Structure formats: C-alpha cells, structure tokens
Amino acid sequence: MQEDFLHYIWKYKKFEIANLKTTTGQSILVNHVGQHNFNSGPDFFNAKLKIEEQLWAGNVEIHVKASDWFLHNHEQDKAYDNIILHVVWEHDTDVFRKNNTSIPTLQLKDFIEETLFNNYEKLFSKQSKWINCENDFALVDNFVLSNWLERLYFERLERKSKTIETLLQESKNDWEAVLFIMLAKNFGLNVNGESFFSLAKSIDFSILRKTQSDQQILEALLFGQAGFLDQDIEETYYLSLVNEYSFLKQKFKLENHQVLPIQFFRLRPPNFPTIRLSQLASLYYEHQNLFSRVIETNALDDFYELFKVSTSAFWKTHYTFQKESKASVKTTTKPFVGLLLINTILPIKFCYAKQKGEDVNIDIIKLAYAIHSEKNSIIKAFNDLKKVSKSALDSQALIQLKTEYCDKNKCLQCTIGNTVLNKQII
Incomplete structure (x- = not known):
C-alpha cells in the first residue's frame, strides 16, 4: 500500500x-x-x-x-x-x-469499493512487468490515450526547454547561438551528441558569423575544434584546413581542451562525425540567418528543403581524412532532418513562442504529427502492446510516459493508470 x-x-x-x-x-x-x-x-x-x-x-x-x-x-x-x-x-x-x-x-x-482496491493491487503487483499496466494498455480508449499523449508531448517540450533557457542565459539571449549549439548536438546523434554539444559551446558564435561566408574556413573551424587537425596527414585539403585553423586559433584565441572526445565506433559511415561536421558547415555556409528561417517556416516539406545539405567536395570521396572511398553525394536524409525537427527545431519554436507570449501549439502539433515516429526500444515495446506510435508526437510522448511515469511508478498521476484503476472488473 x-x-x-x-x-x-x-x-x-x-x-x-x-x-x-x-x-x-x-x-x-x-x-x-x-x-x-x-x-x-x-x-x-x-x-x-x-x-x-x-x-x-x-x-x-x-x-x-x-x-x-x-x-x-x-x-x-x-x-x-x-x-x-x-x-x-x-x-x-x-x-x-x-x-x-x-x-x-x-x-x-x-x-x-473492492473493485478499486483490487485494481490497485493488480496494477502495483510485484510481478516482473515492463510497465505496471502492460496487461491493460491495449484496452485503453483511443480518445483518452490520444489526449494524454498530446499532454505528455508538451511536458517533454517543457523539459527540453530547460536546456534552451539555460543556453539563452549564457549567450545573453542570442537565439542564433542557441540554435547552433542545439543543432550541433543533434548532428552528433546519440553517440557524439554531447561531444558536438561541447564543441559548439567552445566556439563563440560571433566567430562563426565571421567565418561562415567561406565554407572551407568554416570547416577548418569545426574540424580544428573537434581535434581532427593534429594528425600527420600529407593531403592537400587536410593541410589547407590545418593552416586555416592555425590562423583562426591564433586570431580568436581558440581553446578546445574542454571538447569531449568524438567517436567513430559503432557508427555507420554516413553518420561518421567527419561527414556530419561537413554537413553542419554547409548548412551555415548556405544560410546566413538560419534562426529567422526556422521561425518563419511551418510546413514539413519546407523544413526538408531548408535542411537538405551536402558535404563539401572532398567528402564526396572520403569518410575519413586518411582513406579514399567510392564517390557519392552525402546529403542529409529526411529521417535525419526529422530528428533535427524533433530534438531541436520544435523545442526552439516552442520556447521562442513562449518567451514572446505567443501560442504556436497548433502549428507544433501539426508538424509533430506529420513527422514519422522514432524507432527505438521504448517505442517498439509500446507498439507490441498496442500499435500506438504513428508520429513523432506519439513517440516523444511515449518516451516521456516511460521515463517520467512508468519507470517512477507514477501511475496515480497518469491518465492511463487512472483508467486502469477505475475500470469495472467483469
């Protein structure tokens, strides 16, 4: 009890x-x-x-x-x-x-009522279960579930807003700088997210503004801060980046000792940090005022077009600096852009609107429903109970549900838990 x-x-x-x-x-x-x-x-x-x-x-x-x-x-x-x-x-x-x-x-x-007590005991029984309500989850009314997932989605946005708000304080309310840091983190994906985050924070955004008109200088800045330009490699492009970074480092007094190590292990070549950093450089080379574009854009197809960028020429035949590979155009894919929208763009738009006192919840919901559901172990487990995750809104809400309610036994504060508690036993 x-x-x-x-x-x-x-x-x-x-x-x-x-x-x-x-x-x-x-x-x-x-x-x-x-x-x-x-x-x-x-x-x-x-x-x-x-x-x-x-x-x-x-x-x-x-x-x-x-x-x-x-x-x-x-x-x-x-x-x-x-x-x-x-x-x-x-x-x-x-x-x-x-x-x-x-x-x-x-x-x-x-x-x-005896029914309520029996439901409670069943819900919190000591049986080994993935979530307490797994035997009843499929029976929850779709309308009830849909409304609860929307509420959970906005709880998750509020949670992500805390990081954004902290970055805003540190950058003196520079939304462009915050967007760059958050985008960099998500270009790093799960494996290198924190490393890319530390890399972006190591660069004053005013330096990026001064260098983004030249793609190669911008790449030198990112690769240098990532620690990729201290190897003994005799390659023309690599040596030019080394020279550019040496100049930038002296001019802007750059330090990268707090940048976390960047990994290649367990990554498919298209997700190698070298490829993602080049794509990030291309994004900022092509869009000088990216934040305003993000705020003005609301259609999913327009976001796909905005974030559709390729690497510079060298990376068409390379995945690493040392080894040449078969030529291919390495462009950001729709699933990758979807992740950027889920983890960076929608939280940024939500947080910006909240600061301005504007209500963009309908636009955000519309976009979140339009993006495909994420695929991970949590989503798979929920879908095995009931085919429930069809969009990014669903998958983000389910992650919030599992981590903030199910894992913490907060069934009494959960709409699904309340539904199970109050059901009539036949």
Whole structure:
C-alpha cells in the first residue's frame, strides 16, 4: 500500500461519500477535500468538513497506518496543530495534537469499493512487468490515450526547454547561438551528441558569423575544434584546413581542451562525425540567418528543403581524412532532418513562442504529427502492446510516459493508470 494511493482516493473522493463515519462512529460530510500539498507539512490544506453537527475548516493528514503519526513525530510539530481529520488505511491507534486533544480519524478501507482496491493491487503487483499496466494498455480508449499523449508531448517540450533557457542565459539571449549549439548536438546523434554539444559551446558564435561566408574556413573551424587537425596527414585539403585553423586559433584565441572526445565506433559511415561536421558547415555556409528561417517556416516539406545539405567536395570521396572511398553525394536524409525537427527545431519554436507570449501549439502539433515516429526500444515495446506510435508526437510522448511515469511508478498521476484503476472488473 502506497500513501500516494490514499492521497488519490481522498483527492478524487473515491469513497462512499454518503456514509462516512469516524472510527468513533461520528458522521462526516466532506464539503471540500482541501488543496493537495506536495511540499512539507500536512497533506491537504484548507479542507472543509462537517463532523456530526460541527463545521470544521483546517488541514487533513494522510497515513497508511495511524501510528505513522507518531513515527513521523507529528505530535511534536506545530504545523500539525490544525489537523481536523486524520485519514488512514488502517486505524491501529488513536492520535493526538501537541495539546493532547484527540484528532478524529477516518479509516478509508471501510469506505472504498473492492473493485478499486483490487485494481490497485493488480496494477502495483510485484510481478516482473515492463510497465505496471502492460496487461491493460491495449484496452485503453483511443480518445483518452490520444489526449494524454498530446499532454505528455508538451511536458517533454517543457523539459527540453530547460536546456534552451539555460543556453539563452549564457549567450545573453542570442537565439542564433542557441540554435547552433542545439543543432550541433543533434548532428552528433546519440553517440557524439554531447561531444558536438561541447564543441559548439567552445566556439563563440560571433566567430562563426565571421567565418561562415567561406565554407572551407568554416570547416577548418569545426574540424580544428573537434581535434581532427593534429594528425600527420600529407593531403592537400587536410593541410589547407590545418593552416586555416592555425590562423583562426591564433586570431580568436581558440581553446578546445574542454571538447569531449568524438567517436567513430559503432557508427555507420554516413553518420561518421567527419561527414556530419561537413554537413553542419554547409548548412551555415548556405544560410546566413538560419534562426529567422526556422521561425518563419511551418510546413514539413519546407523544413526538408531548408535542411537538405551536402558535404563539401572532398567528402564526396572520403569518410575519413586518411582513406579514399567510392564517390557519392552525402546529403542529409529526411529521417535525419526529422530528428533535427524533433530534438531541436520544435523545442526552439516552442520556447521562442513562449518567451514572446505567443501560442504556436497548433502549428507544433501539426508538424509533430506529420513527422514519422522514432524507432527505438521504448517505442517498439509500446507498439507490441498496442500499435500506438504513428508520429513523432506519439513517440516523444511515449518516451516521456516511460521515463517520467512508468519507470517512477507514477501511475496515480497518469491518465492511463487512472483508467486502469477505475475500470469495472467483469
């Protein structure tokens, strides 16, 4: 039994309201359950109750066992002097305020439906399950699920906004600089995301502004900061980058000792960091004011066109500096651009609109629904329970659901968990 479950029962009045009685037989009429307190102190503030003929206004404290009152030393805490009702699952002792006056007690297990308790026990059973509700997930109404996923998606956007807001403070509200850092992180994908993030943060964006009119100088800047230009390679293009970076390093007093190591291991050649850095350089070479373009663009096809960039000429026949390969045009793909939209562009647009006091939620939802669902172990597991992830909005919401609710046993704060708890057992 979790105390959170008792909070849920009290907050949503999941008990026999008409026949409530204290453990001493006094009638209880609940006018207002109070305001749920998630901080220290009583569990519900400013409740209004009628016990027998006496109207009470004050706080409500909830425990699994009444004796928990003394276990938590509430009898010595002035914050609990205004408790008007002690709500417990099991009444194993009487409780008193600091002045030794008795506190009326409601034993909840006498007043809840057996169905609700059975559903709770089933949901939180000790069986080995991927998620608590996996046996009932497929039965959740599609309308209920769809609305909950939209709410979860915006929770995830809010979570991603925290990184953006921190970067804005550090850059003195330079949205172009923040966009560059976030894009760089996502050009690095999962393997090199943090490394590319540290690389982008190592470059003052004013330097990128001064160099982006020349693609080779821009590549020298990125490859040099990545630590790729300190090898003994006798190749014309490579040596030209070394010379360019040496000049840039001296001119702008560049340091890269805080840039995290960049990996090639476990990557397919099209995702090699050399290819992604060249594509990132091409993007900023081709678009001098990328942030304004991002904010103005709303159609998915227009985003695909905006972020469709190829590497410079050298990388058409190379994946690394050392070895030549079969010639191919290495252009960003739609799935890759989709990831940029999911992880960078939509959070940036959401955060920018919030700062401006504008509502772009409908545009964001429309775009998120238009992008294909991500593919990973979490999405596969949910789809095995019920074919639910058809778009990026779905997949992002499901990741939020798994990591912030399922993994933390927050079923009582989850719409799906509530649906399972309140279903009727046939």
